[in-house]
Amino acid sequence: MASAFTQIEGGVTAPRGFRASAVRCGIKSDGNTSLDLALVASEVPAVAAATFTTNRIKAAPVRVSANHLRSPETRAVVVNSGNANACTGTAGIQNAKRMAKTVGQHGHWPERQTLVCSTGRIGRQLPIEKIELAIPELVAGLGAGAGSAFARAILTSDTFHKEVAIEFSVADQRIRIGGAAKGAGMIDPNMATMLCFVTTDAAIEKRNLQRLFAQSVEQSFNCITVDGDMSTNDTAICLANGSCGVPVLSSADETYSTFGEALNFVTRNLARMIVEDGEGVTKFVEVHVKGAATYQDARKAAEAIANSKLLKCSWYGEDPNWGRIMAAVGYSSARVREEMLDIFLDGVVAVEHGMASSTPEEKLKEILRNEKFTVTVDLHLGSAEYRVFTTDLTPEYVRFNMGE
Amino acid sequence: MASAFTQIEGGVTAPRGFRASAVRCGIKSDGNTSLDLALVASEVPAVAAATFTTNRIKAAPVRVSANHLRSPETRAVVVNSGNANACTGTAGIQNAKRMAKTVGQHGHWPERQTLVCSTGRIGRQLPIEKIELAIPELVAGLGAGAGSAFARAILTSDTFHKEVAIEFSVADQRIRIGGAAKGAGMIDPNMATMLCFVTTDAAIEKRNLQRLFAQSVEQSFNCITVDGDMSTNDTAICLANGSCGVPVLSSADETYSTFGEALNFVTRNLARMIVEDGEGVTKFVEVHVKGAATYQDARKAAEAIANSKLLKCSWYGEDPNWGRIMAAVGYSSARVREEMLDIFLDGVVAVEHGMASSTPEEKLKEILRNEKFTVTVDLHLGSAEYRVFTTDLTPEYVRFNMGE
Numbered sequence: 173m174a175s176a177f178t179q180i181e182g183g184v185t186a187p188r189g190f191r192a193s194a195v196r197c198g199i200k201s202d203g204n205t206s207l208d209l210a211l212v213a214s215e216v217p218a219v220a221a222a223t224f225t226t227n228r229i230k231a232a233p234v235r236v237s238a239n240h241l242r243s244p245e246t247r248a249v250v251v252n253s254g255n256a257n258a259c260t261g262t263a264g265i266q267n268a269k270r271m272a273k274t275v276g277q278h279g280h281w282p283e284r285q286t287l288v289c290s291t292g293r294i295g296r297q298l299p300i301e302k303i304e305l306a307i308p309e310l311v312a313g314l315g316a317g318a319g320s321a322f323a324r325a326i327l328t329s330d331t332f333h334k335e336v337a338i339e340f341s342v343a344d345q346r347i348r349i350g351g352a353a354k355g356a357g358m359i360d361p362n363m364a365t366m367l368c369f370v371t372t373d374a375a376i377e378k379r380n381l382q383r384l385f386a387q388s389v390e391q392s393f394n395c396i397t398v399d400g401d402m403s404t405n406d407t408a409i410c411l412a413n414g415s416c417g418v419p420v421l422s423s424a425d426e427t428y429s430t431f432g433e434a435l436n437f438v439t440r441n442l443a444r445m446i447v448e449d450g451e452g453v454t455k456f457v458e459v460h461v462k463g464a465a466t467y468q469d470a471r472k473a474a475e476a477i478a479n480s481k482l483l484k485c486s487w488y489g490e491d492p493n494w495g496r497i498m499a500a501v502g503y504s505s506a507r508v509r510e511e512m513l514d515i516f517l518d519g520v521v522a523v524e525h526g527m528a529s530s531t532p533e534e535k536l537k538e539i540l541r542n543e544k545f546t547v548t549v550d551l552h553l554g555s556a557e558y559r560v561f562t563t564d565l566t567p568e569y570v571r572f573n574m575g576e
Numbered sequence: 577m578a579s580a581f582t583q584i585e586g587g588v589t590a591p592r593g594f595r596a597s598a599v600r601c602g603i604k605s606d607g608n609t610s611l612d613l614a615l616v617a618s619e620v621p622a623v624a625a626a627t628f629t630t631n632r633i634k635a636a637p638v639r640v641s642a643n644h645l646r647s648p649e650t651r652a653v654v655v656n657s658g659n660a661n662a663c664t665g666t667a668g669i670q671n672a673k674r675m676a677k678t679v680g681q682h683g684h685w686p687e688r689q690t691l692v693c694s695t696g697r698i699g700r701q702l703p704i705e706k707i708e709l710a711i712p713e714l715v716a717g718l719g720a721g722a723g724s725a726f727a728r729a730i731l732t733s734d735t736f737h738k739e740v741a742i743e744f745s746v747a748d749q750r751i752r753i754g755g756a757a758k759g760a761g762m763i764d765p766n767m768a769t770m771l772c773f774v775t776t777d778a779a780i781e782k783r784n785l786q787r788l789f790a791q792s793v794e795q796s797f798n799c800i801t802v803d804g805d806m807s808t809n810d811t812a813i814c815l816a817n818g819s820c821g822v823p824v825l826s827s828a829d830e831t832y833s834t835f836g837e838a839l840n841f842v843t844r845n846l847a848r849m850i851v852e853d854g855e856g857v858t859k860f861v862e863v864h865v866k867g868a869a870t871y872q873d874a875r876k877a878a879e880a881i882a883n884s885k886l887l888k889c890s891w892y893g894e895d896p897n898w899g900r901i902m903a904a905v906g907y908s909s910a911r912v913r914e915e916m917l918d919i920f921l922d923g924v925v926a927v928e929h930g931m932a933s934s935t936p937e938e939k940l941k942e943i944l945r946n947e948k949f950t951v952t953v954d955l956h957l958g959s960a961e962y963r964v965f966t967t968d969l970t971p972e973y974v975r976f977n978m979g980e
Contacts, residue, residue, distance in 0.1 A: 226907070227903060227906035227907045228905075228906040228907070228909075228910075228911075228912050228914070229902050229903060229905065229906030229912065229914050229917075229930075230906075230914075256899070258899065258902075259899065259902055259914070259927070259930055259931055259932070260931060261915070261929070261930065261931045293899065294898075294899025294900075294902065294903070295898065295899050295902075295927075295931065295932045296932070402903065402906075402907040403903055404899075404902065404903050404906060481885065481969075481973075485973070485974050485976075485978050486978060488974060488978050489978025491978065494698075494699065495660070495662065495663065495697065495698025495699050495808075496698075498633050498662075498663055498698065498699075498808065499631060499633060499698070499806065499807055499808050501632075501633065502631035502632040502633030502634075502806075502808060503630070503631045503632070503806040505632075506632075507632075508632050508633065510632070510633050510634075510663070511665070513633075523663070523699075525665070526633075526663055526665065527663055527664060527665045527699065528663070528699045528700070565885075565974055566974060567971030567972075567974045567975060568971075569885075569889070569974075570889050570892060570969055570970060570971045570973075570974060571971060574889050574890060574892050574893025574895065
């Protein structure tokens with residue numbers, strides 16, 4: 173499936189009609205010279221889809237963007253890093269709206285055609301004057317070569333910027349999809365936000381884009397976990413501006429499902445980069461639960477395994493500790509029959525019918541020495557399955573997250 | 577309430593008519609010279625109450641003890657450390673039953689009057705011959721002075737043994753309660769089991785003891801969390817043998833509720849010792865959520881805070897990171913209204929109406945420098961509350977749990 177898509181350069185500016193810009197306006201602390209304000213905009217009105225954090229404490233930009241998303245047309249997304257604009261009350265809401273309004277004034281479109289994202293420290297008011305002062309330069313600087321600058325400006329303590337772009341053919345025309353993301357969890361104190369921005373020059377109705385993009389997020393960003401914490405600011409946005417020349421995709425077309433797969437390819441790649449950028453992480457583990465009675469059971473079991481602190485420590489120690497896998501499945505509340513349960517490490521059987529297999533301990537240890545491995549649990553109770561990508565838990569993780 | 581109880585020596589052998597014994601039979605690895613087999617027994621038939629792990633993967637001794645608990649009379653509990661007898665199939669069940677049977681043969685009581693507990697590595701069969709060979713000496717060694725030896729023999733990697741005993745007056749007679757426990761989580765690889773044994777010379781009906789003891793466990797061991805993992809072997813057992821001379825406690829008496837408070841005092845003390853023995857732990861944090869709409873909401877919010885890896889890292893770093901507290905409450909699924917929410921650190925207001933209070937950051941940092949502090953979240957939505965005791969997350973925790 174992946175082979176049908178050609179990877180290209182340009183990130184969010186790869187699709188036709190999208191331009192980006194990034195500046196440093198001084199939100200981040202004085203010693204920090206990183207970019208901290210970014211903009212991606214479509215030359216023509218686009219349709220937008222988005223998913224937001226399900227945390228009940230939502231940052232101001234999440235509330236404002238959810239409201240602006242109701243506009244049938246969207247032109248841009250403005251993002252600041254260094255301050256989350258969360259737990260900031262009505263002043264925070266006003267500031268998020270001022271960001272959208274000022275971008276619109278300089279870009280010549282209505283306030284509600286700009287979505288807003290913030291990431292950084294919780295509980296401090298945005299330095300809105302600095303941001304407003306920088307916006308004219310930000311809008312004036314929009315260009316087709318600034319995809320990477322955009323991807324860098326949205327970072328907090330990520331160690332590398334994350335972008336991807338692909339192209340695929342439809343009826344002699346080529347559709348492009350680009351994306352950028354920043355990491356969730358394992359990050360600076362207070363800066364545990366996942367942001368994702370996807371652009372495409374496909375022509376698609378807003379409601380169809382929302383459906384496909386929500387599925388795509390569900391199968392990518394919602395399948396990664398580093399520490400199980402969920403931020404007040406998590407946001408994934410997709411803009412489609414129809415500049416590719418291919419007629420509007422409809423759900424009856426074959427192209428429609430190809431486009432969905434292409435979206436999945438982009439979001440799964442970005443999600444994988446986020447996991448791989450976990451601070452202090454040394455192991456990348458795919459947890460695959462299958463044979464579950466229901467999808468919810470598979471998901472609960474997989475997430476319990478992926479979030480077990482004890483298990484994550486033993487992965488760091490390269491200890492094939494299947495007893496902890498059994499325990500995590502057992503307390504996950506997924507239906508399980510101990511005597512049916514098999515566990516595999518990279519396909520090698522570790523547990524058979526709920527008991528130690530005959531595989532030598534040394535062989536299992538060898539697998540754990542790899543930087544990447546898969547834990548497969550077969551519950552043998554049904555046909556539902558679920559996959560999660562996770563990491564080990566390391567002393568470095570603790571040090572990175574212990575504070576200032 | 578606590579002041580009504582006099583602390584005394586003797587642990588599980590403090591109450592009249594209880595004797596204990598401990599030997600080393602060679603379950604633990606060769607280099608280890610620790611005690612690994614323990615017994616506590618009543619000179620006269622006692623009634624037993626117990627709560628077991630809710631993990632769906634249950635160790636063999638848990639299954640056997642749950643069955644033996646149906647006997648109206650119980651005489652003893654036999655415990656081994658070094659091997660969990662979990663994920664061991666029908667052979668494991670047979671071995672757990674053989675432990676109970678052999679103890680009964682030498683103590684002269686039926687197999688089902690002995691309960692069985694195991695703690696240690698998951699997935700290996702018990703060296704049942706070694707255990708059976710040691711049981712005659714174990715039973716012969718029963719004595720009133722062996723409470724501490726019992727408390728030491730049940731440990732795996734705990735750094736100190738945990739016991740407590742109290743006495744209180746009822747109608748010119750004195751009732752005694754003794755207890756011993758071993759730690760949960762933060763422990764050796766594969767050895768994350770919480771075990772608790774309480775003895776009392778009170779005379780009480782089995783069903784009343786079960787009710788009071790279950791409440792007591794709910795308010796103590798179920799309110800502590802170090803890593804959120806739940807073992808396949810967690811067990812808490814209470815034996816009451818009526819040797820104190822006070823008539824049978826009935827639920828109509830005032831003495832009955834005093835006895836309940838005394839049980840709570842014992843279990844909460846043991847639970848606190850377990851938290852304080854967390855490997856590598858440097859902070860002991862009481863999380864208190866109040867003003868919740870329901871008890872379940874209070875509990876979910878408190879547990880989300882107590883289990884957040886990010887928060888636990890920031891406590892280690894002495895960073896008063898209330899943004900992470902807000903985020904944890906928000907994703908806990910407890911009902912919350914951001915603008916109503918207050919947060920206090922040791923009673924000092926950090927968040928007011930969902931936003932930063934005017935308390936200087938430095939003052940909050942000072943509180944975090946204490947070894948113990950309380951995080952209080954007031955949701956202002958109702959009158960339900962919940963308390964959890966937890967710890968920080970440290971690089972040493974990771975190292976202790978990374979494997980062999």
